[in-house]
Amino acid sequence: MSEAKGSDVGRIALRDVSKTFDGRGGGRMALENVSFTVKAGETATVIGPTGCGKTTILNMVAGFVAPTSGQVLVDGRPVIEPGPDRGFMFQRPTLLPWLTVFDNIAFPCRHGRGLGLQRSATEIAVAVMHYLDSVGLSDARDLYPHQMSGGMQSRAALARLLIAERECRPRICCPSGHGACRRS
Numbered sequence: 001m002s003e004a005k006g007s008d009v010g011r012i013a014l015r016d017v018s019k020t021f022d023g024r025g026g027g028r029m030a031l032e033n034v035s036f037t038v039k040a041g042e043t044a045t046v047i048g049p050t051g052c053g054k055t056t057i058l059n060m061v062a063g064f065v066a067p068t069s070g071q072v073l074v075d076g077r078p079v080i081e082p083g084p085d086r087g088f089m090f091q092r093p094t095l096l097p098w099l100t101v102f103d104n105i106a107f108p109c110r111h112g113r114g115l116g117l118q119r120s121a122t123e124i125a126v127a128v129m130h131y132l133d134s135v136g137l138s139d140a141r142d143l144y145p146h147q148m149s150g151g152m153q154s155r156a157a158l159a160r161l162l163i164a165e166r167e168c169r170p171r172i173c174c175p176s177g178h179g180a181c182r183r184s
């Protein structure tokens, strides 16, 4: 894989991206010739009516969905699969139900693919407590997902996403309905 050029680092770009989903009765056009650039450090919001393709754009940046035509570029390179350089806040919290909040948030440190750093249990615990505190869940560390409200679960999912920043500073894709994504 080639190195990103300096001017491309951190940049997300869509170039003439179209997406048609196959379905009964023919294809469904979700996006047509969408182009935009998000520079490093910029926060971008995609606004539009239900069904106009907002989540499809995020899914393509994350590498979950491929464009039918056009290019999705991150750091100047075409996106071909998900990777730890991009974080995704799913519309459902998707916490692991058999783990406590603490262990859910520790999960990327313990099992993160491609992060390449060995963390001691103490370092992981310090990091987890930092992010639990940053989303206001310090007192909930030993609860299981089913013992928390939907909002608490979303905040725990956000903390699980942010903890990866310690290692690889992901670009964060956050679909609608997530007040938890507003960062102070």
Ligand SMILES: Nc1ncnc2c1ncn2[C@@H]1O[C@H](COP(=O)(O)OP(=O)(O)O)[C@@H](O)[C@H]1O
Binding pocket: 021, 022, 023, 028, 029, 030, 048, 049, 050, 051, 052, 053, 054, 055, 056, 057
């Ligand atoms: N996996 C899929 N299979 C078929 N159609 C899909 C799929 N995902 C999205 N679509 C369709 O693509 C269009 C855009 O969907 P989406 O990106 O979820 O919209 P938004 O997030 O703006 O509400 C909709 O018409 C939706 O039905």
Ligand SMILES: [Mg+2]
Binding pocket: 054, 055, 056, 175, 176
């Ligand atoms: Mg959506």
